[in-house]
Amino acid sequence: MKYLLAGLGNIGAEYDSTRHNIGFDVADTFVIKHDGKFSLQRHAFAAECKWKGRTFIVIKPTTYMNLSGKAVKYWMDKEKIAAENMMVIVDELALPLGTLRMRGAGSAAGHNGLKNIELVLLGDNYPRLRFGVGNDFPKGKQVDYVLGKWTPSELPMVKECVVKSVDMIESWATQGIDKTMSLYNKG
Numbered sequence: 001m002k003y004l005l006a007g008l009g010n011i012g013a014e015y016d017s018t019r020h021n022i023g024f025d026v027a028d029t030f031v032i033k034h035d036g037k038f039s040l041q042r043h044a045f046a047a048e049c050k051w052k053g054r055t056f057i058v059i060k061p062t063t064y065m066n067l068s069g070k071a072v073k074y075w076m077d078k079e080k081i082a083a084e085n086m087m088v089i090v091d092e093l094a095l096p097l098g099t100l101r102m103r104g105a106g107s108a109a110g111h112n113g114l115k116n117i118e119l120v121l122l123g124d125n126y127p128r129l130r131f132g133v134g135n136d137f138p139k140g141k142q143v144d145y146v147l148g149k150w151t152p153s154e155l156p157m158v159k160e161c162v163v164k165s166v167d168m169i170e171s172w173a174t175q176g177i178d179k180t181m182s183l184y185n186k187g
Helices: 019-033 065-079 112-121 142-146 155-175 177-184
Strands: 002-007 039-041 044-051 054-061 086-092 100-103 128-132
Touching (some): 002 019, 002 065, 019 128, 019 142, 019 155, 044 065, 054 065, 054 155, 065 086, 086 112, 100 155, 128 155, 155 177
Parallel strands (some): 002 054, 086 128
Antiparallel strands (some): 039 044, 044 054, 100 128
């Protein structure tokens, strides 16, 4: 069994530890836990990890958020991975911090990374893990908020949810999406 994990974010030090890069943070944590190592490859930093008889190709696209589909499609084709065995990890403004939601398909809900993936894949029928970042920003300041760094008071919850995200991905790969959603999609 082979899986593709696509943690979305933007490359560059100025984006490290920002809300919009939470997909990169989850990917990093997954790869570290499973003794993988990222290297710069075509359209992404990529790592291969093996766990419980499964192979995970983990990518952090270098195409920037708004062109994430280019990297996702390239790696799906290169590794011959079907859409149902691909998980995209993204930040989600509509969910409060501390809330994680896994879905087997669904709308981009305004997220530019997901919009581009849907455009390139010609549909929205692929699993995604939405990481709640909240929406505590003044009108017109959404970009500043998602590109802003986590506050010190948010960091403990962020770290806890990153670890839980890895648990959810492992559950998805071993128990399937329906069982994982029933176990974790609460609150």
